Amino acid sequence: MCYLKKPTINGARLQRKIEELGQFGKNEKGGLDRTTFTSAELAAREWLQTQCVSLGLDVKCDPAANIWAFRNGRQPLPAISFGSHMDTVPNGGMYDGALGVLIALEVMERLNEERIETRHPFALVSFTAEEPNPFGLSTFGSRAVAGKLTKQDLEGVTDDNELLLTEALRQAGGDPDRFEDTHALAPSLSAYLEVHIEQGKRLVTSSIPVGIVSGITGIYRERVTVTGDANHAGTTVMVERKDALAAAAEVVVAVEQAAAEMQAEEVVATVGTLDVRPNAANIIPGQVEMVVEIRGKTSAEIDAVRHALNSQIAERARRRGVSIKQETFLSQRPVPMDKLLIDTLAEQADSLGYKTLTLGSMAGHDAAHLAAVTRSGMLFVPSIGGKSHCPEEASALCDIEAAANVLFHALLKLDQNLDQKGTDTR
Known part of the structure; x- marks a missing residue:
């Protein structure tokens, strides 16, 4: 116009x-x-x-x-x-x-x-x-x-x-x-x-x-590493699996939900990279590394998303029997x-x-x-x-x-x- x-x-x-x-x-x-x-x-x-x-x-x-x-x-x-x-x-x-x-x-x-x-x-x-x-x-x-x-x-x-x-x-x-x-x-x-x-x-x-x-915006980024147990994809039954990628997929959804539940236009969260190891069709993924980014117009909003996400990550690690490590590498205040x-x-x-x-x-x-x-x-x-x-x-x-x-x-x-x-x- x-x-x-x-x-x-x-x-x-x-x-x-x-x-x-x-x-x-x-x-x-x-x-x-x-x-x-x-x-x-x-x-x-x-x-x-x-x-x-x-x-x-x-x-x-x-x-x-x-x-x-x-x-x-x-x-x-x-x-x-x-x-x-x-x-x-x-x-x-x-x-x-x-x-x-x-x-x-x-x-x-x-x-x-x-x-x-x-x-x-x-x-x-x-x-x-x-x-x-x-x-x-x-x-x-x-x-x-x-x-x-x-x-x-x-x-x-x-x-x-x-x-x-x-x-x-x-x-x-x-x-x-x-x-x-x-x-x-x-x-x-x-x-x-x-x-x-x-x-x-x-x-x-x-x-x-x-x-x-x-x-x-403030920008917060952390590296999240999910470690499970790499094993044969054909011979490992479902109840014995510690699939790092399946757990990581739940973390990705949790990131989206944590930001969406804030119901604030200027709060967003994204997982933009995934590194799957060993990344083979016939091997259960043993480790996945991702980068989580959170943006918000106030530090309080960013912290609220982080707190909600931390709770979700801890729950998924317990339920799936995997370890999840979080490392902050950028914390830029609004x-x-x-x-x-x-x-x-x-x-x-x-x-x-x-x-x-x-x-x-x-x-x-x-x-x-x-x-x-x-x-x-x-x-x-x-x-x-x-x-x-x-x-x-x-x-x-x-x-x-x-x-x-x-x-x-x-x-x-x-x-x-x-x-x-x-x-x-x-």
Whole structure:
């Protein structure tokens, strides 16, 4: 559904840039293979930097290979930053991450065209390796800025072709020897704003063009190992079996039930991987390893699902005579977005006549890590059909324009209201 409102952003130009960037890494299936540090991703980096230089921006690459493009302000204040990421999942779409970077580029161009001078420096940023990648380090660039990654975390890390992460980083313009200097950028930021596709159906189902993100989901992951007794599938009678896969199947259902019984829209749980051993047709499975993931907008919701699941797992282990081991390997707390940024985005959307929906993000984003070091906020653009991480990923241009216009005016309002320390001066 399209909405005709006060024009600010040049939508036609923005659409052309979306299509132009969408050629980098395009495969025969129509999707994008622009994984971090591939030739396609490196070419996209070069393209972006050329675009930024053409606008007169001061382009820098930090030690984590994040691309920063600065537009000067009148005063020596911390920069107001905005952007996202350009890397994709395998066979991904043109909008995830890239849209936020391209909207940031369009904002810079419109500021130039309108000859708008700002108090704060404005900074476009494209973060390195937001998506899962062959090096096993997602949200890489934003975690580096937040001080959550160290030089030691890079040592010895390789991809499937034995390429060292440190070498790939150098090829992209980073500097692993000075990696921890990336965190030194944090005090120079007064705020970070990110426009992103929703990757779900809530906005498009509600026919609302702009989503204002209240917070970013917490993510809990544990490795569950079910150990039974591998034995001959033909000669072991049913009452004597300790089938690890049958027990694991019950755990999978228990995961689904534990989340569903919460009856909360923003609580989900998933088993996305199963490793069955010995994985032979004529052998009763002796061991199964799976990964359980729970997401929720509050820690209490995640803990409630975990508690219910733990009880179910213990009961199934006793009944089936198997052992079940649980090992936590990720516990990322929910991250609220900054109230001033939420309010500013809502006010500007209202002034432009756009309906908004305040909602939590059920996916992780760079903004979650930036929230540890500066004010952080997000806008969502409706995803057609709720599709993402696939070639069919798309958003309507009118909805893209709506979010871009809100961002543009919110940035100018924040430029007026934030002081030297990023404090609201209203």
